[in-house]
Amino acid sequence: MTKALFLDRDGVLNRELGRYVASVDEFELLPTVVQALKFASDAGFLLIIISNQGGVAKGLYGMEAVHAMQRSLQEALDSWGVSITEGYYCPHHPDHGLCLCRKPKPLMLQKAIARFGIDPARSFMIGDGQRDMDAANAAGVNGILMPSNGDLFEVISALPWA
Numbered sequence: 001m002t003k004a005l006f007l008d009r010d011g012v013l014n015r016e017l018g019r020y021v022a023s024v025d026e027f028e029l030l031p032t033v034v035q036a037l038k039f040a041s042d043a044g045f046l047l048i049i050i051s052n053q054g055g056v057a058k059g060l061y062g063m064e065a066v067h068a069m070q071r072s073l074q075e076a077l078d079s080w081g082v083s084i085t086e087g088y089y090c091p092h093h094p095d096h097g098l099c100l101c102r103k104p105k106p107l108m109l110q111k112a113i114a115r116f117g118i119d120p121a122r123s124f125m126i127g128d129g130q131r132d133m134d135a136a137n138a139a140g141v142n143g144i145l146m147p148s149n150g151d152l153f154e155v156i157s158a159l160p161w162a
């Protein structure tokens with residue numbers, strides 16, 4: 001079984017703006033993200049984004065914008081030989097109906113765990129919100145809470161490498 005680093009998106013990979021990040025123009029990678037993901041990839045972790053994108057349910061942007069943002073992150077990683085394994089996005093919002101996937105529910109993590117044969121006990125979920133930690137705990141993954149827009153390299157380089 002392999003191990004994975006599950007990553008919240010806004011405030012962890014790109015700047016949390018305090019509002020929905022609606023387009024690739026607003027998707028600003030945080031300064032140490034590329035080095036951080038290179039470090040984790042070299043340590044043998046799959047890199048999997050787990051993100052609530054309720055702005056889709058609200059009609060503020062579409063999934064094509066979400067995918068464009070993931071592509072722009074991947075482009076920044078290309079020259080480092082690092083790949084995002086997969087991104088899981090919940091496009092729902094409770095104002096527009098309930099769903100089974102929105103964090104703090106663990107379904108997006110559980111889907112990834114099943115699909116890629118991941119050992120949750122050797123895996124980590126890094127997020128800047130309590131719902132990230134709750135989703136991690138419910139999936140049996142180690143939750144690491146970091147400050148929003150903090151230094152991801154500092155966080156990852158201090159992890160206990162399982």
Ligand SMILES: [Mg+2]
Pocket residue numbers: 008009010011012016127128129
């Ligand atoms: Mg966040």
Ligand SMILES: [Zn+2]
Pocket residue numbers: 090091092099100101102
């Ligand atoms: Zn959902």
